[in-house]
Amino acid sequence: MQICVQSWPAMPHDDPLPSRLSSDVYNVLRRQIVTGELRPNQPLIELDLAERLQVSRTPVRECLQRLAHAGLVVPRKRGWAVREFTPDEIRQNAELRMALEGYAASLAAIRGSPSDIAAIVAIHERRLTLRSSDEEKRVKTNRDFHDAIMRASGNGRLTDAIYHSGQFYFNAPIARATTGEELKLGNADHALIVAALLKRDGAAAERAMRAHIQRTFAVFWRVTGLAEPLHVQPR
Amino acid sequence: MQICVQSWPAMPHDDPLPSRLSSDVYNVLRRQIVTGELRPNQPLIELDLAERLQVSRTPVRECLQRLAHAGLVVPRKRGWAVREFTPDEIRQNAELRMALEGYAASLAAIRGSPSDIAAIVAIHERRLTLRSSDEEKRVKTNRDFHDAIMRASGNGRLTDAIYHSGQFYFNAPIARATTGEELKLGNADHALIVAALLKRDGAAAERAMRAHIQRTFAVFWRVTGLAEPLHVQPR
Protein backbone atom coordinates (compact mmCIF):
# COMPACT_ATOMS: atom_id res chain seq x y z
CA MET A 1 0.00 0.00 0.00
CA GLN A 2 1.09 3.56 -0.33
CA ILE A 3 -0.62 5.57 2.33
CA CYS A 4 0.54 9.03 1.47
CA VAL A 5 2.10 10.27 4.68
CA GLN A 6 2.77 13.79 3.56
CA SER A 7 4.32 16.07 6.09
CA TRP A 8 1.72 17.36 8.46
CA PRO A 9 1.70 19.35 11.65
CA ALA A 10 3.30 17.16 14.25
CA MET A 11 0.65 15.51 16.32
CA PRO A 12 0.95 13.99 19.73
CA HIS A 13 0.50 10.32 20.33
CA ASP A 14 0.86 8.93 16.87
CA ASP A 15 0.37 5.32 17.53
CA PRO A 16 2.61 3.12 15.44
CA LEU A 17 2.27 -0.48 16.34
CA PRO A 18 5.33 -2.39 15.26
CA SER A 19 5.01 -2.45 11.51
CA ARG A 20 1.31 -2.94 11.20
CA LEU A 21 -0.75 -1.55 8.40
CA SER A 22 -3.70 -0.67 10.60
CA SER A 23 -1.43 1.64 12.51
CA ASP A 24 -0.61 3.75 9.47
CA VAL A 25 -4.28 3.82 8.63
CA TYR A 26 -4.98 4.93 12.17
CA ASN A 27 -2.61 7.84 12.01
CA VAL A 28 -3.89 8.99 8.64
CA LEU A 29 -7.54 8.78 9.57
CA ARG A 30 -6.95 10.39 12.93
CA ARG A 31 -5.29 13.30 11.25
CA GLN A 32 -8.07 13.65 8.72
CA ILE A 33 -10.71 13.61 11.41
CA VAL A 34 -8.80 15.98 13.59
CA THR A 35 -8.12 18.52 10.88
CA GLY A 36 -11.68 18.38 9.65
CA GLU A 37 -10.80 16.85 6.33
CA LEU A 38 -13.31 14.23 7.32
CA ARG A 39 -16.27 16.24 8.49
CA PRO A 40 -18.15 15.60 11.72
CA ASN A 41 -21.02 13.15 11.33
CA GLN A 42 -19.70 12.04 8.02
CA PRO A 43 -20.30 8.31 7.64
CA LEU A 44 -17.14 6.31 7.16
CA ILE A 45 -17.55 3.76 4.39
CA GLU A 46 -15.05 0.98 4.83
CA LEU A 47 -14.58 0.28 1.17
CA ASP A 48 -14.09 3.96 0.35
CA LEU A 49 -11.40 4.32 2.96
CA ALA A 50 -9.77 1.09 1.91
CA GLU A 51 -9.59 2.16 -1.71
CA ARG A 52 -8.39 5.64 -0.92
CA LEU A 53 -5.58 4.20 1.19
CA GLN A 54 -4.88 1.24 -1.07
CA VAL A 55 -5.44 -1.38 1.57
CA SER A 56 -8.09 -3.96 2.15
CA ARG A 57 -11.01 -3.57 4.50
CA THR A 58 -9.34 -5.55 7.25
CA PRO A 59 -6.84 -2.95 8.44
CA VAL A 60 -9.45 -0.25 8.00
CA ARG A 61 -11.87 -2.08 10.25
CA GLU A 62 -9.23 -2.69 12.88
CA CYS A 63 -8.27 0.94 12.80
CA LEU A 64 -11.89 2.01 13.19
CA GLN A 65 -12.09 -0.03 16.36
CA ARG A 66 -9.23 1.94 17.82
CA LEU A 67 -10.61 5.27 16.67
CA ALA A 68 -13.88 4.35 18.28
CA HIS A 69 -12.15 3.50 21.52
CA ALA A 70 -10.36 6.84 21.32
CA GLY A 71 -13.73 8.54 20.94
CA LEU A 72 -13.04 10.08 17.55
CA VAL A 73 -15.51 7.86 15.76
CA VAL A 74 -18.94 6.80 16.95
CA PRO A 75 -20.89 3.68 16.10
CA ARG A 76 -24.03 3.99 14.06
CA LYS A 77 -26.71 1.33 13.79
CA ARG A 78 -24.62 0.27 10.86
CA GLY A 79 -21.03 1.31 10.45
CA TRP A 80 -19.32 4.36 11.88
CA ALA A 81 -19.32 8.12 11.60
CA VAL A 82 -16.94 10.89 12.53
CA ARG A 83 -17.82 12.13 15.96
CA GLU A 84 -19.11 15.65 16.25
CA PHE A 85 -17.88 17.71 19.14
CA THR A 86 -20.26 20.23 20.54
CA PRO A 87 -18.95 23.37 22.21
CA ASP A 88 -19.97 21.82 25.49
CA GLU A 89 -17.86 18.76 24.85
CA ILE A 90 -14.92 20.99 24.05
CA ARG A 91 -15.42 22.73 27.37
CA GLN A 92 -15.56 19.37 29.07
CA ASN A 93 -12.31 18.47 27.47
CA ALA A 94 -10.71 21.66 28.63
CA GLU A 95 -11.75 20.77 32.16
CA LEU A 96 -10.33 17.32 31.74
CA ARG A 97 -7.05 18.84 30.73
CA MET A 98 -7.15 21.13 33.72
CA ALA A 99 -7.57 18.12 35.98
CA LEU A 100 -4.79 16.11 34.35
CA GLU A 101 -2.17 18.69 33.55
CA GLY A 102 -2.80 20.52 36.77
CA TYR A 103 -2.10 17.39 38.74
CA ALA A 104 0.92 16.63 36.59
CA ALA A 105 2.31 20.05 37.38
CA SER A 106 1.77 19.48 41.06
CA LEU A 107 3.60 16.16 40.94
CA ALA A 108 6.40 17.72 38.93
CA ALA A 109 6.86 20.41 41.56
CA ILE A 110 6.94 17.89 44.38
CA ARG A 111 8.99 15.09 43.01
CA GLY A 112 10.52 16.21 39.73
CA SER A 113 14.26 15.75 39.77
CA PRO A 114 16.46 18.86 39.65
CA SER A 115 17.37 18.05 36.07
CA ASP A 116 13.68 17.69 35.18
CA ILE A 117 13.04 21.16 36.52
CA ALA A 118 16.13 22.54 34.85
CA ALA A 119 14.94 21.17 31.52
CA ILE A 120 11.59 22.89 31.95
CA VAL A 121 13.26 26.17 32.79
CA ALA A 122 15.53 25.86 29.78
CA ILE A 123 12.60 25.32 27.44
CA HIS A 124 10.79 28.26 28.95
CA GLU A 125 13.77 30.54 28.49
CA ARG A 126 14.40 29.41 24.97
CA ARG A 127 10.80 30.19 24.27
CA LEU A 128 11.16 33.71 25.56
CA THR A 129 13.81 34.46 22.95
CA LEU A 130 11.68 33.40 19.98
CA ARG A 131 10.68 35.98 17.44
CA SER A 132 6.92 36.27 17.44
CA SER A 133 6.81 35.56 13.72
CA ASP A 134 8.25 32.11 14.07
CA GLU A 135 4.98 30.36 14.63
CA GLU A 136 6.20 26.86 14.03
CA LYS A 137 8.90 27.12 16.66
CA ARG A 138 6.42 28.61 19.10
CA VAL A 139 4.09 25.69 18.60
CA LYS A 140 6.91 23.27 19.13
CA THR A 141 8.33 24.86 22.25
CA ASN A 142 4.87 25.12 23.69
CA ARG A 143 4.40 21.42 23.27
CA ASP A 144 7.88 20.82 24.60
CA PHE A 145 7.06 22.83 27.69
CA HIS A 146 3.95 20.86 28.49
CA ASP A 147 5.65 17.58 27.61
CA ALA A 148 8.54 18.32 29.92
CA ILE A 149 6.18 18.94 32.80
CA MET A 150 4.33 15.74 32.16
CA ARG A 151 7.59 13.87 32.07
CA ALA A 152 8.70 15.46 35.31
CA SER A 153 5.54 14.19 36.95
CA GLY A 154 6.97 10.70 36.85
CA ASN A 155 3.63 9.24 35.95
CA GLY A 156 3.28 7.59 32.57
CA ARG A 157 -0.40 6.78 32.98
CA LEU A 158 -1.12 10.42 33.60
CA THR A 159 0.95 11.34 30.57
CA ASP A 160 -0.95 8.89 28.40
CA ALA A 161 -4.24 10.27 29.58
CA ILE A 162 -3.14 13.79 28.74
CA TYR A 163 -2.07 12.79 25.25
CA HIS A 164 -5.35 11.06 24.84
CA SER A 165 -7.30 14.11 25.83
CA GLY A 166 -5.19 16.09 23.38
CA GLN A 167 -6.80 14.26 20.51
CA PHE A 168 -9.97 16.16 21.14
CA TYR A 169 -8.90 19.73 20.71
CA PHE A 170 -8.37 19.44 17.08
CA ASN A 171 -11.51 19.22 15.15
CA ALA A 172 -12.04 21.73 12.46
CA PRO A 173 -11.60 24.60 12.93
CA ILE A 174 -9.93 23.99 16.23
CA ALA A 175 -6.50 23.01 15.05
CA ARG A 176 -5.66 26.37 13.59
CA ALA A 177 -7.06 28.31 16.51
CA THR A 178 -5.20 26.38 19.20
CA THR A 179 -1.91 26.89 17.47
CA GLY A 180 -2.53 30.54 16.75
CA GLU A 181 -3.21 33.31 19.22
CA GLU A 182 -3.17 31.12 22.24
CA LEU A 183 0.54 30.70 21.96
CA LYS A 184 1.29 34.38 22.03
CA LEU A 185 -0.35 34.68 25.41
CA GLY A 186 1.30 31.77 27.07
CA ASN A 187 4.59 33.18 28.28
CA ALA A 188 3.31 35.00 31.33
CA ASP A 189 1.36 31.92 32.38
CA HIS A 190 4.36 29.74 31.79
CA ALA A 191 6.46 32.02 33.94
CA LEU A 192 4.07 31.55 36.83
CA ILE A 193 4.20 27.80 36.45
CA VAL A 194 7.98 27.82 36.32
CA ALA A 195 8.18 29.94 39.44
CA ALA A 196 5.99 27.50 41.33
CA LEU A 197 8.05 24.56 40.12
CA LEU A 198 11.25 26.21 41.27
CA LYS A 199 9.73 26.85 44.67
CA ARG A 200 8.64 23.20 44.73
CA ASP A 201 5.17 24.43 45.55
CA GLY A 202 2.82 21.76 44.22
CA ALA A 203 -0.40 23.53 45.04
CA ALA A 204 0.75 26.75 43.35
CA ALA A 205 1.94 24.87 40.28
CA GLU A 206 -1.41 23.14 40.00
CA ARG A 207 -3.29 26.41 40.31
CA ALA A 208 -1.08 28.11 37.74
CA MET A 209 -1.43 25.30 35.24
CA ARG A 210 -5.18 25.22 35.60
CA ALA A 211 -5.40 28.95 35.12
CA HIS A 212 -3.16 28.72 32.07
CA ILE A 213 -5.32 26.11 30.37
CA GLN A 214 -8.43 28.02 31.23
CA ARG A 215 -7.05 31.19 29.74
CA THR A 216 -6.04 29.30 26.63
CA PHE A 217 -9.57 28.18 26.14
CA ALA A 218 -10.99 31.60 26.75
CA VAL A 219 -8.89 32.67 23.77
CA PHE A 220 -10.10 29.69 21.88
CA TRP A 221 -13.75 30.61 22.18
CA ARG A 222 -13.04 34.10 21.04
CA VAL A 223 -10.98 33.02 18.06
CA THR A 224 -13.32 30.34 16.86
CA GLY A 225 -16.43 32.39 17.41
CA LEU A 226 -18.04 29.44 19.10
CA ALA A 227 -20.28 30.29 21.98
CA GLU A 228 -18.44 29.69 25.21
CA PRO A 229 -20.41 27.27 27.33
CA LEU A 230 -21.26 28.31 30.83
CA HIS A 231 -19.25 27.22 33.83
CA VAL A 232 -15.83 27.04 32.31
CA GLN A 233 -14.61 28.48 35.57
CA PRO A 234 -15.00 25.90 38.30
CA ARG A 235 -13.73 27.94 41.15
CA MET B 1 -21.48 -18.13 19.07
CA GLN B 2 -22.04 -18.75 22.72
CA ILE B 3 -19.69 -16.58 24.68
CA CYS B 4 -20.49 -17.72 28.17
CA VAL B 5 -21.39 -14.54 29.96
CA GLN B 6 -21.73 -16.01 33.40
CA SER B 7 -22.57 -13.63 36.17
CA TRP B 8 -19.50 -11.79 37.26
CA PRO B 9 -18.71 -8.94 39.55
CA ALA B 10 -20.22 -5.89 37.92
CA MET B 11 -17.56 -3.98 36.09
CA PRO B 12 -17.61 -0.42 34.94
CA HIS B 13 -17.60 0.53 31.34
CA ASP B 14 -18.69 -2.61 29.65
CA ASP B 15 -18.53 -1.51 26.11
CA PRO B 16 -21.34 -2.94 24.05
CA LEU B 17 -21.33 -1.63 20.53
CA PRO B 18 -24.72 -2.04 18.95
CA SER B 19 -24.94 -5.76 18.35
CA ARG B 20 -21.41 -6.47 17.38
CA LEU B 21 -19.68 -9.69 18.16
CA SER B 22 -16.34 -8.06 18.88
CA SER B 23 -17.99 -6.17 21.69
CA ASP B 24 -18.96 -9.32 23.55
CA VAL B 25 -15.48 -10.66 22.98
CA TYR B 26 -14.10 -7.41 24.34
CA ASN B 27 -16.05 -7.62 27.56
CA VAL B 28 -15.14 -11.25 28.13
CA LEU B 29 -11.45 -10.78 27.46
CA ARG B 30 -11.29 -7.62 29.48
CA ARG B 31 -12.75 -9.43 32.43
CA GLN B 32 -10.39 -12.34 32.06
CA ILE B 33 -7.40 -10.04 31.91
CA VAL B 34 -8.54 -7.93 34.78
CA THR B 35 -9.32 -10.84 37.07
CA GLY B 36 -6.05 -12.52 36.26
CA GLU B 37 -7.65 -15.47 34.52
CA LEU B 38 -5.38 -14.51 31.67
CA ARG B 39 -2.01 -14.04 33.28
CA PRO B 40 0.21 -11.03 32.71
CA ASN B 41 2.61 -11.44 29.80
CA GLN B 42 0.66 -14.41 28.56
CA PRO B 43 0.67 -14.35 24.77
CA LEU B 44 -2.78 -14.14 23.27
CA ILE B 45 -3.16 -16.59 20.43
CA GLU B 46 -5.91 -15.48 18.13
CA LEU B 47 -7.01 -18.94 17.13
CA ASP B 48 -7.11 -20.13 20.75
CA LEU B 49 -9.31 -17.25 21.79
CA ALA B 50 -11.50 -17.66 18.74
CA GLU B 51 -12.08 -21.32 19.45
CA ARG B 52 -12.66 -20.81 23.14
CA LEU B 53 -15.28 -18.17 22.38
CA GLN B 54 -16.72 -19.93 19.36
CA VAL B 55 -16.14 -17.10 16.95
CA SER B 56 -13.79 -16.58 14.06
CA ARG B 57 -10.52 -14.73 14.25
CA THR B 58 -11.99 -11.52 12.85
CA PRO B 59 -13.92 -10.32 15.91
CA VAL B 60 -11.07 -11.45 18.10
CA ARG B 61 -8.60 -9.37 16.17
CA GLU B 62 -10.83 -6.32 16.28
CA CYS B 63 -11.33 -6.73 19.97
CA LEU B 64 -7.57 -6.98 20.50
CA GLN B 65 -7.18 -3.62 18.82
CA ARG B 66 -9.49 -2.06 21.36
CA LEU B 67 -7.88 -3.81 24.28
CA ALA B 68 -4.53 -2.53 23.06
CA HIS B 69 -5.86 0.98 22.85
CA ALA B 70 -7.19 0.59 26.37
CA GLY B 71 -3.74 -0.45 27.49
CA LEU B 72 -4.70 -3.90 28.72
CA VAL B 73 -2.85 -5.68 25.97
CA VAL B 74 0.53 -4.84 24.52
CA PRO B 75 1.87 -5.51 21.05
CA ARG B 76 4.66 -7.96 20.60
CA LYS B 77 6.83 -8.14 17.50
CA ARG B 78 4.23 -10.58 16.43
CA GLY B 79 0.80 -10.74 18.04
CA TRP B 80 -0.22 -9.55 21.50
CA ALA B 81 0.30 -10.31 25.15
CA VAL B 82 -1.53 -9.45 28.35
CA ARG B 83 0.02 -6.37 29.82
CA GLU B 84 1.80 -6.73 33.08
CA PHE B 85 1.22 -4.04 35.64
CA THR B 86 4.04 -3.31 37.97
CA PRO B 87 3.33 -1.95 41.44
CA ASP B 88 4.59 1.36 40.18
CA GLU B 89 2.05 1.41 37.39
CA ILE B 90 -0.66 0.65 39.88
CA ARG B 91 0.50 3.60 41.93
CA GLN B 92 0.45 5.74 38.82
CA ASN B 93 -3.08 4.70 38.19
CA ALA B 94 -4.07 5.58 41.71
CA GLU B 95 -2.67 9.04 41.13
CA LEU B 96 -4.54 9.32 37.89
CA ARG B 97 -7.72 8.52 39.74
CA MET B 98 -6.90 11.11 42.35
CA ALA B 99 -6.55 13.72 39.64
CA LEU B 100 -9.75 12.78 37.87
CA GLU B 101 -12.11 11.94 40.68
CA GLY B 102 -10.79 14.76 42.79
CA TYR B 103 -11.60 17.24 40.10
CA ALA B 104 -14.97 15.63 39.52
CA ALA B 105 -15.78 16.07 43.19
CA SER B 106 -14.80 19.69 43.03
CA LEU B 107 -17.03 20.30 40.02
CA ALA B 108 -19.86 18.45 41.69
CA ALA B 109 -19.58 20.67 44.74
CA ILE B 110 -19.59 23.83 42.67
CA ARG B 111 -22.16 23.17 40.05
CA GLY B 112 -23.99 19.96 40.93
CA SER B 113 -27.71 20.52 41.04
CA PRO B 114 -29.49 20.23 44.40
CA SER B 115 -30.99 16.94 43.28
CA ASP B 116 -27.56 15.67 42.26
CA ILE B 117 -26.28 16.39 45.74
CA ALA B 118 -29.38 14.93 47.35
CA ALA B 119 -28.85 11.72 45.40
CA ILE B 120 -25.28 11.47 46.65
CA VAL B 121 -26.39 12.03 50.22
CA ALA B 122 -29.09 9.40 49.87
CA ILE B 123 -26.62 6.82 48.60
CA HIS B 124 -24.24 7.65 51.43
CA GLU B 125 -26.93 7.24 54.05
CA ARG B 126 -28.22 4.01 52.57
CA ARG B 127 -24.66 2.77 52.69
CA LEU B 128 -24.38 3.57 56.40
CA THR B 129 -27.24 1.22 57.21
CA LEU B 130 -25.72 -1.80 55.48
CA ARG B 131 -24.72 -4.78 57.55
CA SER B 132 -21.02 -5.26 57.21
CA SER B 133 -21.55 -8.83 56.11
CA ASP B 134 -23.36 -7.83 52.98
CA GLU B 135 -20.29 -7.53 50.88
CA GLU B 136 -21.99 -7.40 47.52
CA LYS B 137 -24.25 -4.52 48.51
CA ARG B 138 -21.29 -2.65 49.92
CA VAL B 139 -19.39 -2.97 46.69
CA LYS B 140 -22.39 -1.80 44.76
CA THR B 141 -23.19 1.22 46.89
CA ASN B 142 -19.56 2.21 46.82
CA ARG B 143 -19.62 2.27 43.07
CA ASP B 144 -22.96 4.08 43.15
CA PHE B 145 -21.46 6.74 45.37
CA HIS B 146 -18.55 7.42 43.07
CA ASP B 147 -20.77 7.25 40.00
CA ALA B 148 -23.18 9.77 41.45
CA ILE B 149 -20.37 12.23 42.07
CA MET B 150 -19.06 11.83 38.58
CA ARG B 151 -22.52 12.41 37.22
CA ALA B 152 -22.95 15.51 39.35
CA SER B 153 -19.76 16.92 37.85
CA GLY B 154 -21.64 17.52 34.62
CA ASN B 155 -18.65 16.45 32.59
CA GLY B 156 -19.03 13.37 30.47
CA ARG B 157 -15.47 13.41 29.19
CA LEU B 158 -14.19 13.38 32.72
CA THR B 159 -16.55 10.54 33.52
CA ASP B 160 -15.34 8.55 30.55
CA ALA B 161 -11.74 9.08 31.57
CA ILE B 162 -12.51 7.85 35.06
CA TYR B 163 -14.20 4.74 33.77
CA HIS B 164 -11.28 4.19 31.51
CA SER B 165 -8.83 4.41 34.34
CA GLY B 166 -11.05 2.03 36.27
CA GLN B 167 -10.09 -0.75 33.93
CA PHE B 168 -6.73 -0.84 35.59
CA TYR B 169 -7.47 -1.38 39.22
CA PHE B 170 -8.40 -4.94 38.92
CA ASN B 171 -5.57 -7.12 38.03
CA ALA B 172 -5.35 -10.28 39.98
CA PRO B 173 -5.68 -10.40 42.86
CA ILE B 174 -6.99 -6.90 43.16
CA ALA B 175 -10.69 -7.39 42.66
CA ARG B 176 -11.24 -9.43 45.78
CA ALA B 177 -8.94 -7.35 47.92
CA THR B 178 -10.66 -4.08 47.19
CA THR B 179 -13.98 -5.43 48.35
CA GLY B 180 -12.65 -6.26 51.78
CA GLU B 181 -11.22 -3.93 54.36
CA GLU B 182 -11.19 -0.88 52.21
CA LEU B 183 -14.92 -0.60 52.34
CA LYS B 184 -15.07 -0.46 56.10
CA LEU B 185 -12.78 2.50 56.12
CA GLY B 186 -14.62 4.16 53.30
CA ASN B 187 -17.58 5.48 55.20
CA ALA B 188 -15.67 8.05 57.19
CA ASP B 189 -14.02 9.31 54.03
CA HIS B 190 -17.34 9.42 52.26
CA ALA B 191 -18.80 11.43 55.08
CA LEU B 192 -16.10 14.05 54.67
CA ILE B 193 -16.77 14.26 50.96
CA VAL B 194 -20.49 14.59 51.51
CA ALA B 195 -19.97 17.35 54.03
CA ALA B 196 -17.87 19.30 51.54
CA LEU B 197 -20.44 18.81 48.81
CA LEU B 198 -23.20 20.08 51.06
CA LYS B 199 -21.13 23.13 51.90
CA ARG B 200 -20.52 23.58 48.17
CA ASP B 201 -16.84 23.77 48.96
CA GLY B 202 -15.08 22.58 45.82
CA ALA B 203 -11.56 22.70 47.19
CA ALA B 204 -12.52 20.72 50.29
CA ALA B 205 -14.37 18.14 48.21
CA GLU B 206 -11.35 17.70 46.00
CA ARG B 207 -9.03 17.29 48.97
CA ALA B 208 -11.36 14.79 50.63
CA MET B 209 -11.74 12.72 47.48
CA ARG B 210 -8.01 12.58 46.89
CA ALA B 211 -7.39 11.54 50.45
CA HIS B 212 -10.06 8.87 50.16
CA ILE B 213 -8.53 7.32 47.08
CA GLN B 214 -5.11 7.46 48.59
CA ARG B 215 -6.28 5.70 51.71
CA THR B 216 -7.98 3.07 49.60
CA PHE B 217 -4.73 2.29 47.91
CA ALA B 218 -2.81 2.21 51.15
CA VAL B 219 -5.17 -0.59 52.17
CA PHE B 220 -4.64 -2.20 48.83
CA TRP B 221 -0.91 -2.48 49.22
CA ARG B 222 -1.31 -3.98 52.63
CA VAL B 223 -3.91 -6.51 51.56
CA THR B 224 -2.12 -7.61 48.43
CA GLY B 225 1.26 -7.73 50.05
CA LEU B 226 2.75 -5.82 47.15
CA ALA B 227 5.44 -3.35 48.03
CA GLU B 228 4.01 0.12 48.12
CA PRO B 229 5.95 2.31 45.71
CA LEU B 230 7.38 5.49 47.09
CA HIS B 231 5.71 8.81 46.68
CA VAL B 232 2.12 7.81 46.80
CA GLN B 233 1.56 10.94 48.78
CA PRO B 234 2.04 13.91 46.54
CA ARG B 235 1.52 16.65 49.08
Next chain:
DNA sequence: GAGGCAAGGTTTGTATGCAAATTTGCGTGC
Protein backbone atom coordinates in the same frame (compact mmCIF):
# COMPACT_ATOMS: atom_id res chain seq x y z
C1' DG C 1 -50.73 12.34 -7.58
C1' DA C 2 -49.42 10.07 -3.32
C1' DG C 3 -48.39 6.22 -0.63
C1' DG C 4 -46.81 1.66 0.01
C1' DC C 5 -44.52 -2.43 -1.32
C1' DA C 6 -40.94 -4.89 -3.48
C1' DA C 7 -36.70 -5.65 -5.75
C1' DG C 8 -32.20 -4.46 -6.43
C1' DG C 9 -27.98 -2.62 -4.99
C1' DT C 10 -24.91 -1.25 -0.97
C1' DT C 11 -22.49 -2.03 2.87
C1' DT C 12 -21.75 -4.23 6.64
C1' DG C 13 -20.40 -8.30 9.93
C1' DT C 14 -18.25 -12.55 10.02
C1' DA C 15 -15.62 -16.33 8.16
C1' DT C 16 -11.90 -18.22 5.70
C1' DG C 17 -7.78 -18.41 2.53
C1' DC C 18 -2.92 -17.51 1.70
C1' DA C 19 1.69 -16.12 1.90
C1' DA C 20 5.27 -14.27 4.92
C1' DA C 21 7.62 -14.25 9.10
C1' DT C 22 8.74 -15.94 13.41
C1' DT C 23 9.33 -19.49 16.59
C1' DT C 24 10.22 -24.39 17.75
C1' DG C 25 12.44 -28.61 17.51
C1' DC C 26 15.80 -31.56 16.11
C1' DG C 27 20.08 -32.95 14.34
C1' DT C 28 24.87 -32.20 13.72
C1' DG C 29 29.36 -30.71 14.88
C1' DC C 30 32.58 -29.26 18.24
Next chain:
DNA sequence: GCACGCAAATTTGCATACAAACCTTGCCTC
Protein backbone atom coordinates in the same frame (compact mmCIF):
# COMPACT_ATOMS: atom_id res chain seq x y z
C1' DG D 1 27.37 -31.69 27.11
C1' DC D 2 26.72 -27.37 24.69
C1' DA D 3 26.15 -24.39 20.77
C1' DC D 4 24.91 -23.57 16.29
C1' DG D 5 22.08 -24.03 12.18
C1' DC D 6 18.60 -25.67 9.29
C1' DA D 7 13.94 -27.12 8.48
C1' DA D 8 9.18 -27.77 9.88
C1' DA D 9 5.27 -26.08 12.11
C1' DT D 10 2.82 -22.16 14.07
C1' DT D 11 0.77 -18.06 13.81
C1' DT D 12 0.33 -13.91 12.24
C1' DG D 13 -1.13 -9.94 8.89
C1' DC D 14 -3.65 -8.93 5.11
C1' DA D 15 -6.88 -10.04 1.51
C1' DT D 16 -11.04 -11.87 -0.08
C1' DA D 17 -15.50 -14.42 0.03
C1' DC D 18 -20.21 -14.72 1.47
C1' DA D 19 -24.53 -13.95 3.52
C1' DA D 20 -27.52 -10.89 6.14
C1' DA D 21 -29.11 -6.36 7.10
C1' DC D 22 -30.19 -2.05 5.34
C1' DC D 23 -31.25 1.64 2.24
C1' DT D 24 -32.82 3.35 -2.17
C1' DT D 25 -35.52 3.53 -5.90
C1' DG D 26 -38.91 2.55 -8.91
C1' DC D 27 -43.18 0.64 -9.89
C1' DC D 28 -47.82 -0.47 -8.91
C1' DT D 29 -52.08 0.53 -6.74
C1' DC D 30 -55.45 3.27 -4.77
